[in-house]
Amino acid sequence: MKVVIIGAGVAGLAIGWRLLQAGAAVTILDRGQPAQGATWAAAGMLAVTAELEEAGEAESAFALHSNTLWPGFAAEIEQVSGVGIGFVRGGALLLAGNAGELEAMRSRGTVLDGAGARALVPMLADDVAGGLWAADEARVDNRALGEVLTIAFLKAGGILIPQEAVVTIEERGGTACVMTPYGRHYADAFVIAAGAWSGLLANIPITPVKGEIIALMPPANQPLPGPVIWGNGVYLVPRDHEGEKRLLVGATMREAGFDTSLSPQERERLRAAAQCLIPSLKHWTLSDHWAGLRPKSPDGLPLLGLLRGNIFVAGGQFRNGILLAPAIAQLMADIVLGKTKTIPAFDPRRFG
Ligand SMILES: Cc1cc2nc3c(=O)[nH]c(=O)nc-3n(C[C@H](O)[C@H](O)[C@H](O)COP(=O)(O)OP(=O)(O)OC[C@H]3O[C@@H](n4cnc5c(N)ncnc54)[C@H](O)[C@@H]3O)c2cc1C
Structure with missing residues (x-):
């Protein structure tokens, strides 16, 4: 079976890799370089507690399933790529804004009072009320993930064509072919995994939600906090991989089309919010500021499965595309190969 995937983000690369392992011939087309979209811009949290507070049953079950797949998935791609x-x-510490919020957190799991929170993260402000301790939360270096998935995909025999944007999908009699400025690509199945741009390709209801993140570098000998910290409208993610030592502070949320310009006001707002949680951050150096586009569907749930004819879609992961990657890769490979059906809540055809 020959499969063409549109988009070399975490979704396209991971699905392509699983399809290759199952014996398919896979080509991925990307309009730029691989893993430079939202996959590059993300904070890399696998936030199964913080991000799922309002999630429905299907979303929670899928995210928790992906969370359990993550250790094996990480070990496998690290082993393949070296x-x-x-x-x-x-873990993650979800700080409460006040005593009432802390009380409400008790139904969700282990709660730490202010002293307990500061024992875990000594640099926290003296007035923190405490918070929910989510030991099961994890994080990855999402930029390394993009590179490693690219290596794994290529090593498994995949063909990756960068700098070749799909301009149109031509559909005739239930089958499709995709057109790029350089010609047509034919396949038995096509997977649209073009992130926030997926809606431009096949009238799929996926729209971009811009997010900005800043990175702060600690003064010499100053440690990073151990866990991810949520509070005051921001999250703080320690990034301490491969010699990099930074604290990511994110993220803004704005529906502004495909604009990825950086806002000095948002930069200052993120920094000020983080400093309320950890006052010593005022001595840390701002080392970076970037923006990316999250792919969002109208109901906030992903679109995973057959769209029509031989066109499949893997999109709409919104704020959790890194967390969901292992589960999406397995599910989509199985759907494309006809081994399983879509999960009804994620059926791309639910919007009519
Ligand atoms: C600021 C921010 C913070 C985030 N933090 C987290 C987090 O902590 N945890 C988490 O789980 N998720 C997070 N996310 C969400 C996550 O990054 C996304 O859900 C995920 O990366 C989507 O992956 P993707 O492969 O679908 O899209 P992308 O990574 O955007 O990849 C899409 C690819 O498609 C290509 N493409 C687009 N159009 C075409 C075309 N016409 N032809 C060919 N190629 C095309 C693009 O060039 C791109 O390479 C965050 C996102 C942002 C923006």
């Missing part, structure tokens, strides 16, 4: 991706199950 490169680490900084997978750490370091």
